[in-house]
Amino acid sequence: MSKLSTELEQAFETVALRPTAQRYAVLEFLARHSVHATAEEIFLAVNRKDPRASRATVYNNLRSLEKAGLVREVSSQGKAARYDANLHRHHHFICEQCGKVEDISWFDLPVSAAGAVLAGRDVSNYEIVFRGACLGCLKTGAATAGSRPDNKSGGLL
Amino acid sequence: MSKLSTELEQAFETVALRPTAQRYAVLEFLARHSVHATAEEIFLAVNRKDPRASRATVYNNLRSLEKAGLVREVSSQGKAARYDANLHRHHHFICEQCGKVEDISWFDLPVSAAGAVLAGRDVSNYEIVFRGACLGCLKTGAATAGSRPDNKSGGLL
DNA sequence: TCGTTATTTAGATTTATTCTAAATATAGAT
DNA sequence: ATCTATATTTAGAATAAATCTAAATAACGA
Numbered sequence: 001m002s003k004l005s006t007e008l009e010q011a012f013e014t015v016a017l018r019p020t021a022q023r024y025a026v027l028e029f030l031a032r033h034s035v036h037a038t039a040e041e042i043f044l045a046v047n048r049k050d051p052r053a054s055r056a057t058v059y060n061n062l063r064s065l066e067k068a069g070l071v072r073e074v075s076s077q078g079k080a081a082r083y084d085a086n087l088h089r090h091h092h093f094i095c096e097q098c099g100k101v102e103d104i105s106w107f108d109l110p111v112s113a114a115g116a117v118l119a120g121r122d123v124s125n126y127e128i129v130f131r132g133a134c135l136g137c138l139k140t141g142a143a144t145a146g147s148r149p150d151n152k153s154g155g156l157l
Numbered sequence: 158m159s160k161l162s163t164e165l166e167q168a169f170e171t172v173a174l175r176p177t178a179q180r181y182a183v184l185e186f187l188a189r190h191s192v193h194a195t196a197e198e199i200f201l202a203v204n205r206k207d208p209r210a211s212r213a214t215v216y217n218n219l220r221s222l223e224k225a226g227l228v229r230e231v232s233s234q235g236k237a238a239r240y241d242a243n244l245h246r247h248h249h250f251i252c253e254q255c256g257k258v259e260d261i262s263w264f265d266l267p268v269s270a271a272g273a274v275l276a277g278r279d280v281s282n283y284e285i286v287f288r289g290a291c292l293g294c295l296k297t298g299a300a301t302a303g304s305r306p307d308n309k310s311g312g313l314l
Numbered sequence: 315t316c317g318t319t320a321t322t323t324a325g326a327t328t329t330a331t332t333c334t335a336a337a338t339a340t341a342g343a344t
Numbered sequence: 345a346t347c348t349a350t351a352t353t354t355a356g357a358a359t360a361a362a363t364c365t366a367a368a369t370a371a372c373g374a
Contacts, residue, residue, distance in 0.1 A: 018371060020321065039361080054323050059362065061321095075232030079331055080361060093278055105274045109285065110267055117262045121250055124289040128266065132280040175340060177352065196330080211354050216331065218352090236362055237330060315374100322369070330361065338353070344346080 004031060011087060015068035022046070022053040023061045027070060030085035036101045038080040074101055075129065091127050095134035102134060161188060168244060172225035179203070179210040180218045184227060187242035193258045195237040231258055232286065248284050252291035259291060 008027055012019040025046040030037065037045070043058045053061075062083055065071035074092060076082040082101065091104035109126065165184055169176040182203040187194065194202070200215045210218075219240055222228035231249060233239040239258065248261040266283065 018320070020370075022322070054325095056324080056363075057322055064321095073232065075230065079238070081236070091274075093275070093280075096281065107270055107274055110270060113264055113267060113270075114285070114287075117248075117264055118250070118287065120292060120295075121287070122290040122295055123250075123287050124253065126285055126287040128271070128283055128285050130271075130275065130278070130280050130283040132278055132282065134278055135276070138277075138279055175351070177339075179353070211356095213332080213355080214353055221352095317374090318372090320369105320371075323367090324365100326363105326365085328361100328363070331359080333358070334354105334356090336354085338351105340351070341349095343348085 004028070007031075007087065011070055015070060017064060017068050017070075021051045022057050023065065025049075025051065025053060026058060026061045027065055027085060030071060030083055031087060034084075034103055036074050036076070036082040036084050038082055040080065042083070069125075076101060089125075089127075091130065093130040093132070093134065095137055096131055097133055097137035100134055100136075104128075104130065161185070164188075164244065168227055172227060174221060174225050174227075178208045179214050180222065182206075182208065182210060183215060183218045184222055184242060187228060187240055188244060191241075191260055193231050193233070193239040193241050195239055197237065199240070226282075233258060246282075246284075248287065250287040250289070250291065252294055253288055254290055254294035257291055257293075261285070261287065 005028075008024065008031065009019065011027070012024075017023070026042055029042055029045050033045075035041075039055075039058050039062060042062070043053070043055050046053050046058070062071060062073075066073060066083075070086055071083050072086045073081050074084045075094070076099070084101075084103075089106040091106065093102045093104050094100075095102070109128070114126075162185075165181065165188065166176065168184070169181075174180070183199055186199055186202050190202075192198075196212075196215050196219060199219070200210070200212050203210050203215070219228060219230075223230060223240075227243055229241050229243045230238050231241045232251070233256070241258075241260075246263040248263065250259045250261050251257075252259070266285070271283075
């Protein structure tokens, strides 16, 4: 009866997806942990408690949840795809040192900024992906400044 | 002697990466084709002409080029990672119907928009990922409006 | 309850990526 | 030019990730 379970049930209702026990477990895990887990990690996690879900089911559900917009695949560095509950909009920050993917609070992109350049495409959603050094890595080691040829300046924002 | 070759050589110079024939071929392919190819596609493409590069070399070079900032992995739907030459900054548009990833001309994110929310992290780069229906799919079929629970409005920009 | 359709399952299969250790090429110093 | 230290390349084996299969089960509406 926690607030989360209500929210998850409503989410399933909204997108008209059958809330099977396995599918629910996948979404719940992602909603509870902002760690951006791989399919394998989700598989292991949901199988610690009942109900047990097979690997194929985890993959199936990640796809159906993604198609419904409740989950999204976040671009990560490394082979296995990482997933993220998408109940509330947010941006992402990827640490180039340690590879961690952090959530960044949502803010709207000013309309003026994007308009012209999208040329009539129908945008249903968007996110900003920041890259750099996270707070942890800044403390620990020396940050390597990004060095793309056409990035002359130091700080980018 | 084309303009591209000069640009590629300069790019290697800037980032202090050895411009081996194989590495050059990988970057050149990505720069010439904005198709956001997979490692396998690049492998096949660069081996149509000399020099031939092994699969492992393609992967090695994608990693070194990525670390140098000349290439980036673009988030795609599907298992194989897709890569993109990053000589000039640009944003991305992913079509939710057909899966195509398109480049969007660069524009700066207004400073005011992002500042507070990044909380001291050192941002060396960023990009915006738009999702929706591309022009081709808009013409062909019916566009499905995005339906996340907290997205009440129709158009997003 | 019944019938229809979606979902789940375990395991095999396919596909993607990394690893290995020896051979080669590169850049800089002599 | 030659030498040396280091980075890169290679083919193929090994690992890891994701998908497929066909039969069994669960969900939903009538």
